[in-house]
Amino acid sequence: MRFAVAPSGFKESLDAPAVAAAIAAGIRRVEPGAVIDEIPLVDGGEGSAKALAVARGGRIIPVTVTGPVGRPVTSHFAMLDEHTAALDMAAAAGLRLVPRAHRDPGLTTTYGVGELIRHALDQGARRILVGCGDSGTCDGGAGALEALGARILDVDAQPVGQGGYALGQAAKLDVSSLDSRLTDTEIIAAVNPYNLLTSVAQVFGPQKGASAEQVRILAGAMDRWAGVLAGHCGLDLRPLPGSGASGGLGAGLAGALNAKLIPRFDVLLDHTDLDNRLAKADLVITAEGAIDYQTPRGKIPAEVATRAKRHGKPVIALAGTIGDGAHHAYATGIDAYAGILSAPVRLAEAIDHAAELLRDATERTLRLVLVGAAMK
Template sequence: MREFLLIPWLRALHSLKDISERLRLNNMNILIAPDSFKGTLTAQQVCDIIGQAFAETINNAKIVKSPAADGGEGLCACMHEILGGELKNAVVSGVFGEKISAEYLMLSDKTAVIEMAACAGLPLAGKNKNPEKSTTFGVGELINDAVSNGAEKILLGLGGSATNDCGFGMAAALGWKFLDENCNAFVPVGGTLTKVAKIVKPEKTFDIPVTVACDVENPLYGKNGAAYIFAQQKGADTAMVERLDSGLRHAAEIIKNDLSIEAAGIKGAGAAGGMGAGAVAFLNAELKKGIDILLDAADFDKKAADADLIITGEGRLDFQSVNGKVISGVAKRAARLNKKVITICGSRGNGAEEIKKLCISEVYFACEIEKSFEEVKRTCKEDLYNIALKAAKSGVV
């Protein structure tokens, strides 16, 4: 009899808990901090689409958008969104030396934010990808333009490059000379690094602080180096990868002999076709995790502390995602704050299961079937919205 009398009270208690939970869900603080979906959507667009889906599903949700980047494509846009500043344009050399207009950001404290991808990025190579012929000369020209416009510090974002020249092209634009065995000066590219016999410093060396935003820790050469890990996606076949790796080994030897710098052993030396090593050798740069630079600039930890749910993502989830990319950076910081994280990505790549190493509750993919890149570009917004809507309705919150 006593148990029978308790049933209405238990039902009422359960109902109150249910109401309380629904009230909590209807007043959630949601932080959205994704990378761009390379070649299709900017990080801001990803924020907007995911935010729309969750706002339509969860009543009175407070949605905070914090577009992120790992130091490659999107760095300038994200820093501009966070810190303001003035976007500037310069005519510089493109991937194969053609003249293009490239953009960089000048912050109020006279820090120039430069993306290597703005003039040496893989999308700029189009169908002609060839890391033996591509150059970073335009990166040096962008740096020169920034300095001539009053830059007192440089933040250089690596990543998304079409190059494998160890930053020698960049250095040539800044006045460094590279001589062959006949003492003739030339601008090396990935396929001619082995022809460099001597490096000659410019009369006036680069003397302003340079920080490099770098998302990988790969060495310069070897099986985990720039050529073997990244050159294939830049258009290299197996034979070319071996030649490029030999070129990087030679570059490291020349840098050691002529500049007394052990470039090969630097963490991140192999980033962006060896630009990590080149930045240290020719710019006296400091390498830092790009995602940490950007998350600090965005005051991410403070935003995350107020969040009930954090959503991150990138275009393709693969084995690299857990090592210095946006997803890993966001997940690791969220874990320190004991915050729930879900990931919404464009597609699944090799090694996507590595995501299990991170404290992520759920993973969603906008595209689970094989599509041509043209079709992906056509349907990406709709696909992302639909999967975000599914995530919002699934109870992950």
């Protein structure tokens, strides 16, 4: 029996290769002779630059940048060739880097993302791919722009503070001191096109620690920031697909740096030969941290299922949690989904034992599949 195992990573727990390895181990408990093609997938979040570096024969460059709460963090980016760089915004401003006691997306910053871009420029990059995903911020990319020399000013021509809340006072974007090397540098942001600036605070703010009142304030700040960006570039970016990626980073990069916002799977899956590998499988297994109402909106399990169905392949999705609206995933081509928890456990315990839980859940699920096949 041939299996294609094509998962995403589990946020703050396991990266995609580790998820794929755990699922493969679970399969072998049931089918020791199975042919398993492990295809760990990235979506612009954690691990994307490293995956591209492996696929393209590039190199990883470690650096220290400003983290999302203003403290130095160890980060990295990839040089894919002499003039092309790739970076994960999550390596500088990801949710994983925000201590739980400090999870307020109105106060966190993407400043370190701008520093990563600057480091890439120092290495000679003139084409920079920015992976947008797994963010712990909602500052519209303002911090990244400040790190590159821009200033966000209030009505008195004074700099506003850092973080999304401060954008409620923004009146003008001053790019007169922007890094001059950006003029002849192509910036490409790999985004989820379903994420819009108009709704980013409401949809993702609570996931990053915002209360209902904080979401309301952030939504107003994002709307004001959209007006500032429109005054600078002449376009209303709010309905632009991907403008809300990574807490509005997509809008900031597009409005100030003329970045191209490209659907992430168009950018990140080319090197995997995914369609041909799915076509060879008898069963496709994908996975992500959660299956819920957002799954059909640009998530990896939905993308895998859609492609697998072009070849008539059955698809099972495993998830850390099954959330509201999970049944909408069926419309993407997922035939069945299952949570990996067999009993209630604390979140910290589930994160620590995620690999074991995945192995066990894969075994249970596959045994059920084989029972069903035997009954035909």
